[in-house]
Amino acid sequence: MGRVPPRIAGHVAVRHGGRLAYGAGSGMVDYSSSITPLGTPPAVVRAIRGAARAVSEYPDPGSGALLGALSRYTGLPRPNLVAGNGAVEIIYAAAHAFGGGRTLVCAPTFGEYEAAVRLYHGGSGIVRHAGKKKKDAWLSPTDIDGLVRRVPDNGMVFLCNPNNPTGDLLTRRQVREILDAAASAGSCHVLVDECFIEMSRNPRESVMPYVRKEKYGNLVVLRSLTKSFGLPGIRVGYAAAPRDVADVIRKTTVPWSVSCLAEAAGVAALGDAHNILGRTRDAVRAELRYMQGRLSKIPGVECRDSDANFVLVKTRLGAPRLQGLLAGRGMLVRDCSDFAGLDGHHVRIAIKRRRENRMLADALEDIMR
Numbered sequence: 001m002g003r004v005p006p007r008i009a010g011h012v013a014v015r016h017g018g019r020l021a022y023g024a025g026s027g028m029v030d031y032s033s034s035i036t037p038l039g040t041p042p043a044v045v046r047a048i049r050g051a052a053r054a055v056s057e058y059p060d061p062g063s064g065a066l067l068g069a070l071s072r073y074t075g076l077p078r079p080n081l082v083a084g085n086g087a088v089e090i091i092y093a094a095a096h097a098f099g100g101g102r103t104l105v106c107a108p109t110f111g112e113y114e115a116a117v118r119l120y121h122g123g124s125g126i127v128r129h130a131g132k133k134k135k136d137a138w139l140s141p142t143d144i145d146g147l148v149r150r151v152p153d154n155g156m157v158f159l160c161n162p163n164n165p166t167g168d169l170l171t172r173r174q175v176r177e178i179l180d181a182a183a184s185a186g187s188c189h190v191l192v193d194e195c196f197i198e199m200s201r202n203p204r205e206s207v208m209p210y211v212r213k214e215k216y217g218n219l220v221v222l223r224s225l226t227k228s229f230g231l232p233g234i235r236v237g238y239a240a241a242p243r244d245v246a247d248v249i250r251k252t253t254v255p256w257s258v259s260c261l262a263e264a265a266g267v268a269a270l271g272d273a274h275n276i277l278g279r280t281r282d283a284v285r286a287e288l289r290y291m292q293g294r295l296s297k298i299p300g301v302e303c304r305d306s307d308a309n310f311v312l313v314k315t316r317l318g319a320p321r322l323q324g325l326l327a328g329r330g331m332l333v334r335d336c337s338d339f340a341g342l343d344g345h346h347v348r349i350a351i352k353r354r355r356e357n358r359m360l361a362d363a364l365e366d367i368m369r
Helices: 042-054 064-074 087-098 112-121 141-149 172-185 208-212 225-229 243-252 260-271 273-295 319-327 354-367
Strands: 081-084 102-106 126-129 154-160 187-193 219-224 237-240 301-303 310-315 346-350
Touching: 042 260, 064 081, 064 237, 064 260, 081 087, 081 243, 087 112, 087 154, 087 187, 087 219, 087 237, 087 243, 102 112, 112 126, 112 154, 141 172, 154 172, 172 187, 208 219, 219 225, 219 243, 225 237, 225 260, 225 273, 237 243, 260 273, 273 301, 273 310, 273 354, 319 346, 319 354
Parallel strands: 102 126, 102 154, 154 187, 187 219
Antiparallel strands: 081 237, 219 237, 301 310, 310 346
């Protein structure tokens, strides 16, 4: 084999949740991947079955039907939208295109931001910013000024909102402060990852409307149908951005990255998005309240407030040990030891239906006695 660039030879895949990622059996209840507790909508399953007849042909390289559905859903013209093989493809495409300068990430957060920049540009320009006001916190509102001061003149800012794994949600005003700083910097692109915002208590904090504002010409808003619509196995995500930015991202995505099955699933999900997301938010809100109430009363357990469909929990036990103890009872949680900025005592727990939530809370109570 010929010489391989060090940034590629040294690339390490990011660990994720999911039953198959951990090699867990089909009987394991998966709390490690934060997907809607309502599962895949039946209409989407029917659409996938119907699209199976088209697998003998190449899919539409422009994902026209999906972009049309996304345009109707977001209210944005098609040229402002880019479809991809899940949100992660968009992250890598944006990092490839815009991540050559300094990159600012807010730890702890989703690991693929750093991984994408390291793969294409090396890691020397990556700067991690963490909140200073609360131990093990992400960004507290009083820390936004510090983040704004570190926005690079040339490069990227990755902002996860709500943040994975902490569940913190910044207000639109707070995100706007960061966007304003980037706009003043000149050549700094800001990718706002809103993959969980549709299930949050305050989805109107989204900055999707800012895509139309001329002032924010370097904004990229990232969304995924994986979490909100229960499609992790299909892989379909999208970006919304000013037309010239969207065009650059489109050029760095892989040809035919959206399959005919993914496109059919996305169109079906978006066709009933209002009803699907309304039911999902109601379920998440009720079950989040239940889980936070249960877990916060367990001695030795700290349960953070969350604006997403998961909770970050810290216990006196090491995260790998707690994960193993729960796995022995048929429950898989996400060990968060690999998130920069967290110690080895944090696990992330997805919000599921009441029966599963009660089962996990009961098990944790018993383990922590």
